[in-house]
Amino acid sequence: MERPGRLLLLSELRVRNAAYDVSLNRSLLTWKKRVSSPVYHPFRPSLSHNVPVSEIISVREEEEENGSRQKEDGSWKKMKEQEGGDCRQSFTVMYVERGRQHRWRCAEVTFTCSDGALCQRWVSSIREQLASIGSRPKHLLVYINPFGGKRQGKRVYEQKVAPLFAQAGVSTHVIVTEYANHARDHLRTGAELKKYDGVVCVGGDGMFSEIIHGLIWRTQVDGGVDLNCPDETLSPCSLRIGIIPAGSTDCICFATVGTNDPVTSALHIIVGDSQPMDVCSVHHNNAFLRFSVSLLGYGFYGDVLTDSERKRWMGPARYDLSGLKMFLTHHYYEGTVSYLPARGTMGTPRDASTCRSGCAVCQHNGQLLSEKGEKYELSDAPDCESEGEWRTVRGKFLAINAASMSCACPRSPKGLSPAAHLADGTTDLILVRKCSRFDFLRHLLRHTSKDDQFDLTFVEVHRVRRFRFTPRYCQSDSDLELDLQENKHQIFSQICRDHPACGCTPAYSSWNCDGEILTHAAIDVRAHCQLIKLFARGIEEPPVFEDLTNPCAI
Numbered sequence: 001m002e003r004p005g006r007l008l009l010l011s012e013l014r015v016r017n018a019a020y021d022v023s024l025n026r027s028l029l030t031w032k033k034r035v036s037s038p039v040y041h042p043f044r045p046s047l048s049h050n051v052p053v054s055e056i057i058s059v060r061e062e063e064e065e066n067g068s069r070q071k072e073d074g075s076w077k078k079m080k081e082q083e084g085g086d087c088r089q090s091f092t093v094m095y096v097e098r099g100r101q102h103r104w105r106c107a108e109v110t111f112t113c114s115d116g117a118l119c120q121r122w123v124s125s126i127r128e129q130l131a132s133i134g135s136r137p138k139h140l141l142v143y144i145n146p147f148g149g150k151r152q153g154k155r156v157y158e159q160k161v162a163p164l165f166a167q168a169g170v171s172t173h174v175i176v177t178e179y180a181n182h183a184r185d186h187l188r189t190g191a192e193l194k195k196y197d198g199v200v201c202v203g204g205d206g207m208f209s210e211i212i213h214g215l216i217w218r219t220q221v222d223g224g225v226d227l228n229c230p231d232e233t234l235s236p237c238s239l240r241i242g243i244i245p246a247g248s249t250d251c252i253c254f255a256t257v258g259t260n261d262p263v264t265s266a267l268h269i270i271v272g273d274s275q276p277m278d279v280c281s282v283h284h285n286n287a288f289l290r291f292s293v294s295l296l297g298y299g300f301y302g303d304v305l306t307d308s309e310r311k312r313w314m315g316p317a318r319y320d321l322s323g324l325k326m327f328l329t330h331h332y333y334e335g336t337v338s339y340l341p342a343r344g345t346m347g348t349p350r351d352a353s354t355c356r357s358g359c360a361v362c363q364h365n366g367q368l369l370s371e372k373g374e375k376y377e378l379s380d381a382p383d384c385e386s387e388g389e390w391r392t393v394r395g396k397f398l399a400i401n402a403a404s405m406s407c408a409c410p411r412s413p414k415g416l417s418p419a420a421h422l423a424d425g426t427t428d429l430i431l432v433r434k435c436s437r438f439d440f441l442r443h444l445l446r447h448t449s450k451d452d453q454f455d456l457t458f459v460e461v462h463r464v465r466r467f468r469f470t471p472r473y474c475q476s477d478s479d480l481e482l483d484l485q486e487n488k489h490q491i492f493s494q495i496c497r498d499h500p501a502c503g504c505t506p507a508y509s510s511w512n513c514d515g516e517i518l519t520h521a522a523i524d525v526r527a528h529c530q531l532i533k534l535f536a537r538g539i540e541e542p543p544v545f546e547d548l549t550n551p552c553a554i
């Protein structure tokens with residue numbers, strides 16, 4: 001068996017007319033400038049580059065300007081004569097280069113070889129190494145929401161993403177959605193999923209939500225799982241999902257990649273990254289309502305979303321206006337929250353460390369939950385003997401938020417729950433009790449600074465596996481139906497005839513479920529560990545020691 005470090009090729013090649021020693025093994029492509037004097041010079045920029053094979057995007061043979069080109073059969077039709085009489089050919093390697101703030105770019109380097117045969121050997125060796133990476137997708141199903149965010153999804157895909165996919169030899173079937181839930185319904189029933197290695201979503205969190213609803217639903221139906229039963233163990237989806245950010249918040253992309261940049265996302269897809277992610281199921285009276293991967297927010301975030309939907313024409317700025325309006329409105333909601341604390345798992349919501357690439361907490365908890373899955377499922381059932389583990393909080397709340405991941409986004413780069421994990425099988429339940437406007441503003445502002453948004457007397461946070469919310473004035477299903485029919489376009493679409501303070505504060509808010517409105521206030525939520533996978537790797541730590549041998553790092 002070949003060891004990863006075994007040298008496959010070592011040649012003297014030229015890069016921009018300078019001589020380099022270029023080597024390839026199964027994990028690394030290295031090019032190192034030949035120096036006339038080998039004396040060490042501390043201030044001379046480094047002359048060595050290392051690119052992991054896993055981060056090579058593609059390799060292409062260059063067509064010489066003077067007409068020398070490769071024939072269909074791979075032989076060289078005409079060689080360009082060098083002054084010295086030798087023939088030269090060149091090839092270009094495209095690879096991932098890291099920029100600022102987790103951005104990735106496609107860089108390239110052209111190597112000139114002394115002869116065509118050597119050039120071909122290099123090209124085919126690199127191609128062989130790339131082909132042996134089994135995790136890279138070859139065929140992708142792409143859904144574009146042309147109306148997400150600033151309505152740039154189609155243009156962004158065509159101009160920035162499609163050329164990269166073509167360069168990397170990734171074939172695509174592209175569907176531009178024509179109506180809301182088009183992608184979801186196509187994934188449920190129409191798409192031939194066996195043909196693809198992954199699904200790509202061009203849009204925002206709402207569009208991503210459509211994709212996971214289609215994929216998870218299809219996987220459960222294929223596996224005979226009853227989605228309406230909150231205690232069922234769901235089957236994980238095998239297809240990975242890529243997100244090209246083209247929405248308004250794009251928090252799922254930001255929290256899994258570290259930036260909202262279409263090129264960076266496309267490169268993570270091409271190199272075949274894989275990031276498992278938790279999904280919460282939301283039920284009402286034993287009927288399945290929705291899935292959530294980022295924010296489930298009642299009160300403030302539910303009201304912001306409901307208000308902002310009527311301002312869609314404003315684009316992403318609608319959230320700022322609705323946010324300000326709802327902050328001034330200052331509604332609170334009464335109810336009971338019951339939760340099952342996450343026991344035996346690593347990590348707490350007050351940890352200083354955050355979820356990063358290759359997160360040990362996610363790996364530990366993921367393994368624990370998959371090994372002890374059955375036992376955990378049983379003890380989680382609220383009506384079994386361990387009912388005593390459930391805790392209950394009653395009160396008046398300005399906001400009840402469940403963050404299954406940090407929910408970091410450009411508005412709040414550390415997120416709603418900075419220490420939440422992408423794939424640990426838990427969600428962070430944040431309860432913001434009724435307080436003054438001034439105190440609520442302090443809490444909100446802390447999402448944008450280094451200060452701890454949980455270190456306030458009216459805020460509590462719990463890491464949980466399940467929770468339930470019941471509003472004080474219980475909503476009947478007929479109320480909800482009337483509500484939907486009559487008050488669809490009202491900011492607070494509640495029936496509050498039984499509410500003593502009717503006219504000043506509504507009895508119910510709605511849930512903001514990854515940017516989609518849920519009108520049922522009473523819900524039962526359960527975290528499912530690592531139910532889906534993304535073409536991402538989590539947020540990378542900046543290198544502690546810069547690679548001083550790499551001039552790009554200086």
Ligand SMILES: CCCCCCCCCCCCC/C=C/[C@@H](O)[C@H](COP(=O)(O)O)NC(=O)CCCCC
Nearest residue numbers: 204205206247248249250251319323412447514515
């Ligand atoms: C006075 C300063 C206030 C600063 C408050 C900052 C807090 C921001 C936390 C944002 C968390 C966002 C969680 C993500 C939610 C998205 O799923 C959802 C839909 O996204 P998309 O489909 O891409 O539009 N976005 C929202 O609900 C927007 C919330 C904005 C709240 C101001």
Ligand SMILES: Nc1ncnc2c1ncn2[C@@H]1O[C@H](COP(=O)(O)OP(=O)(O)O)[C@@H](O)[C@H]1O
Nearest residue numbers: 148149177178179180203204205206207247248
């Ligand atoms: N072609 C379409 N026409 C109208 N709505 C659509 C279409 N495609 C998707 N949607 C819906 O648009 C909503 C918002 O999409 P999203 O991409 O998240 O943008 P934003 O981040 O701006 O909210 C989602 O609920 C999605 O279901």
Ligand SMILES: [Ca+2]
Nearest residue numbers: 278404421426
């Ligand atoms: Ca989680």
